[in-house]
Amino acid sequence: MRDISLHLLDIVQNSVEARATLIIVKLIIAPSKKRFYMVVRDNGCGIEHSRLENLTDPFYTSRNTRNVGMGLSLLNASVKRSFGKLRLYSAKSRGTIVTASFSFKSIDLPPLGDIRATILSLITLNPHIDFKIILKSKTCSYTLDTRYIKEILQNVEINNPIVIDFLRQKLETDLKNFEEEYKMMTLEELERIREEALERVQLRKEKTGTRIVVGMATCGISAGARPVLEAIMDEVSKRGLTDVIVAQTGCIGLCKYEPIVEVTRPGENKVTYIKMDPEKARKMIAEHIVNGHAIKEWTIESIQL
Structure with a gap:
């Protein structure tokens, strides 16, 4: 530098x-x-x-x-x-x-x-x-x-x-x-940045809200997982959904159905969305995360494994 x-x-x-x-x-x-x-x-x-x-x-x-x-x-x-x-x-x-x-x-x-x-x-x-x-x-x-x-x-x-x-x-x-x-x-500013970062980490640990996980292994990225993740993060930010944690993970084991997004809401079973794209991701936030209605036709349960 x-x-x-x-x-x-x-x-x-x-x-x-x-x-x-x-x-x-x-x-x-x-x-x-x-x-x-x-x-x-x-x-x-x-x-x-x-x-x-x-x-x-x-x-x-x-x-x-x-x-x-x-x-x-x-x-x-x-x-x-x-x-x-x-x-x-x-x-x-x-x-x-x-x-x-x-x-x-x-x-x-x-x-x-x-x-x-x-x-x-x-x-x-x-x-x-x-x-x-x-x-x-x-x-x-x-x-x-x-x-x-x-x-x-x-x-x-x-x-x-x-x-x-x-x-x-x-x-x-x-x-x-x-x-x-x-x-x-x-x-002084470095100390402020440090305290702010620690505060955010603590908030993440304490949060018990909705968790959204996007598969970001090589198979997911090649299928278009990155723009899906970006769309989810953008939508969560725009809507001010402070109780929602967005994370990423490795291979989920269903490569042919990538991009895959898993949603876990408090007190509910995990819902796995498959073959997602940015437009679907934004609609998922509106329907499932905000209104509480999973879009079943996009989930893993909707197909014959």
Whole structure:
């Protein structure tokens, strides 16, 4: 899994290659929204509107040095895994804005990574570019503007070893609270996810309602059991049938009658449905599960074994 600092490095590198002279980076922890935002804005050459929709395609790039552009594609994939959004805005000759949001509620939220080293590298390896770094969180409000630093340094380069050492120490001190808060938000959400998962497991153990079991062995899957299972789960969810447990099992032993669905209601004998399809599955939920009337012509009892 790529971390935030590596995604940041990729996106800023795009700005560098777009000949930007000013790059603004914002990293924001929003506790109330349970979200983390990464925004990179530059004043580079910009991108034509017709090309924007291709930028998250891993096989698309505007560069001549290589055939595949992975930076935005990898970021987009990471954002999607984290229940977030990626927004791109660009105008020719005016610059580009990349905004990525990540949810702390996602177990796939990437770690922050070595954000200090990344920021230091960006500044010192691109001394001809001005950077404005903004970090905001509940406990941190931090801004580092290299234009101000360069103004004070005057004829001393910002990538001078003494200056680099100063910046390293400053970043280590100033970013500590931000990094700790990111970790705490992540840990809190992981604990919440854990408790929610345990609660669901306990509810499943305590439930004594209707049980629907779909045969999902190779014979069942090849006969079409997967769409049957999906239809059942969808119908149960739509109807809010919280006392219904949907499960799957291996081969039931009646391969030629697959897909097979077994229904067990409290206080009633098990009913085995055969040769099911998604449409039948939905009707079974309505008639048998909701109204309590088994559809006998679809059951194993309706045929001569």
